[in-house]
Amino acid sequence: MTGSLLATLARAWRNPSGRAGILMLAALALAALLAPALLPDPAAMNLELGPVAPSADHVFGTDRLGRDLLSRVAHGARVSLSVAGLAVTLSLSLGVSIGVVAGLAGGWVDTLLMRFVDALLAIPRLFILLLLLAVWDQVPLSALILIIGLTGWFVTARLVRGEVLRLRAEGFVEAATALGAGPLRTIFRHLVPNTLGVILVAATLGVGEVILLEAGVSFLGVGVRPPTPSWGGMVFDARSFNTSAPWMVFFPGAAIVITVLAMNLVSDALRAAFDPRSA
């Protein structure tokens, strides 16, 4: 499986859009890593300076408090990417666990879980988030990650359950059991690796979705709050300066577009690499 996984990744890399996405992500990760070393303090204010347009001194300009926008956008990458990464990891773990349980258990456990998932899928995720976030005046970052992560497993659970049912129908579980594998070994050595395609595609799509959601709730004022730099929060902050200092809105938003686009490109390339027929 690991061999074919590498081969799949190589196929995704040979796809020009996939490669563009991977390179964009690498550049973003690099910016996020190097930001503290190379760029000025994102919280350093210069009230006399105020908002100035992009120039040689401040490549992305400064915000209303005279803070360097390039530095804030780069530091925002750390916040946005780590929120998305952690939340999606949580969602995937939950989704895979619940999907495997439902698919293996079958019967009323499966029916009950899937009815519940149906109901959760019917509520637009944004509304679940808004209801959960509205009670906080200032939601702690850890709680935000937890809330986003806990609301993102429904689709994955459904997909993984479907894959498990397919593998079961192919006699996969029986074969593993016949070879003497216990239930845990069957799950972790045989089932999960074979659903890896579904999981990877869901992960890349999920990160893009979560970045948009985090930006969205921050824009509505219930997500990441100042002074923590997040892209959505920066747009929220800049909103009333939209016409007088449009660069304050433009750059954090452009960072979101690039990240989400890169994730979707990689996701498409992975899907095509896993299933060459669908391309």
Next chain:
Amino acid sequence: MLAWLARRLALATVTYAVVTVVLFFLMRATPGDPLQRLDDDRPMPPAERERLEAIFGLDQPPLVQFQRFLGGLVQGDLGTSIEFYPLKVRDVVASRVVPSLLLGTAVLLVNFTLGVWLGVFQARRRGKAVDRWLTRIALTGYAMPSFWLGLMLVALVAVEWRLLPAGGFTSPLLRADASFAERGLDVLRHLILPTLTLSVVTIAVTTRYQRTALIEVLRRDYVQAARARGLREARVVWRHAWRNALFPVLTLFGLWLPILVTGSVFVEEVFAWPGLGGLAATAIGSRDYPVLMATALLASGAVLLGGVLTDLAYVWLDPRTQSA
């Protein structure tokens, strides 16, 4: 067919019941209470707090609150708005329906004309540079936060170029004796930017569905046969192939129904469009739980109804799927 529909509707009803329970307890399970925000500036006297709690039923245990909520729900009574007190939630919501429908219809029109046309255009040129670049452009639009695109369009088109209004539903400067046509034109001008924003961020889905479906159909033998008979390519594509490739796109309607009902929270907020999505954004800002709850219930209902309609379209157009 009828038995199938009855079963499908029963299933959706059960799901909606679970949705209602989940939404209620989502709202109640979290720390803090809806009146907390009123304490922000200066603490409320206890007597006043008790009076307000009684009005919104917050003095009751959760199960009693749930019972009351359900009782109101079946009678179409969703309680009283906190932000627009003493207006009923029902009336606040009702006043927002028409603008939402208007925006949703406009977006659907763009999606099903321009989106479908682009999908067909790309399918006919699949693999060529123009196809790849159109896909990339559409994906870029799909990656944009709608509020960001909206703000950028306001800064550029409304403020810099002064071409269109920056927001709202009608112009406050419109003369009181303006004719019906003038009023219509005014609303139309306000509609353009929100529609453009929502279309840019959604059109990738329509074009992708249409492109994939048409490529599939163009491979079939009967299309080759039509070509072999010497028909012009445009006729082969539109008259022979496209009809059979329209079906997956029609089922997308189920996916778009929520946009039609609740509009877009972000776009309506940015453009001050007085629809249901904008209402949800206002409700979150003022922590107006009853209103937020109502919009969430409406949005979920639209999702479920969209699912039923999609399945219905499948069964209607291809009766073999009924068994599934």
